[in-house]
Amino acid sequence: MFAEIEQYFRTNRLPHIWCPGCSNGIIVKSIVEAIQKAGLDQDKTVIVSGIGCSSRATGYLNFDTLHTTHGRAIAFATGVKMANPELHVFVITGDGDCASIGGNHFIHAARRNINLNVILFNNSIYGMTGGQYSPMSPIGAKGTTAPYGNIERPFDICNLAIGAGATYVARGNSFHTRQLTDIIYAGITNKGFSFVEALAACPIYYGRKNKQGSAADMLKWQKDHCLPKEAADRLPPEKREGKILTGILHHVPAPEYTEQYEKIINRFKEANSNA
Ligand SMILES: Cc1ncc(C[n+]2csc(CCOP(=O)(O)OP(=O)(O)O)c2C)c(N)n1
């Protein structure tokens, strides 16, 4: 099984640092499966990450990768894409990395509709630094900085992406891996800012602090609480209560940023050659 995707990993960098039961590896597998399905040239694919447990993924992936600074993955990725629009550029980020310190880069990249594939590993907590609450921790969730329960309302990051102008927005989870691969793949085919929120399970910090049981229990929770949007659309409101909608939530075409930029450059080149 691993042999099929082994080429996408720097096997000499394994084993990885993730805790037993962490779902980061599951999400990474869906990313490489989507890349394989899309037939992307490994030498023309760049994967950029920030800092966090999830962001460590770039160290294990056999592409040109950038493990950058906390919150700045989208800014670095924007630079890469602008410098060479032919590259397929992915961003791996955490809920802290993307929605907290990196929130401003996130909304502006979405607004510009620059052709990036951003995959957010949402474990609802800062894993790497020991379990502080994040802007995506649910109300009441416990963290080292919220010992009595979080009182801040979390972002619905997919709605934020849609509001900011992203042209492709989807949500998946670590249990329904085929769906996760499919929505990442569909994002690759979108020309513009593609955003996938992948629900992750951090059994060590989020799970322990919030009495979520074992790693398997946390995946089962995702199985039981996630509902594909198409199925939800056919149900009465009371049956959708408490469910997290998954699948493609939003997909509308809009001009892509690097193409618009290229047009301006060409216009000036033409004007100068005629002068
Ligand atoms: C500028 C800066 N501020 C803070 C930190 C410390 N720091 C490292 S990772 C992290 C949060 C990680 O949480 P998240 O992005 O959700 O990723 P996870 O570890 O949960 O995958 C923080 C605050 C840092 N490295 N750099």
Ligand code: SF4
């Ligand atoms: S702390 Fe949580 S997110 Fe980080 S590797 Fe461990 S289980 Fe995964």
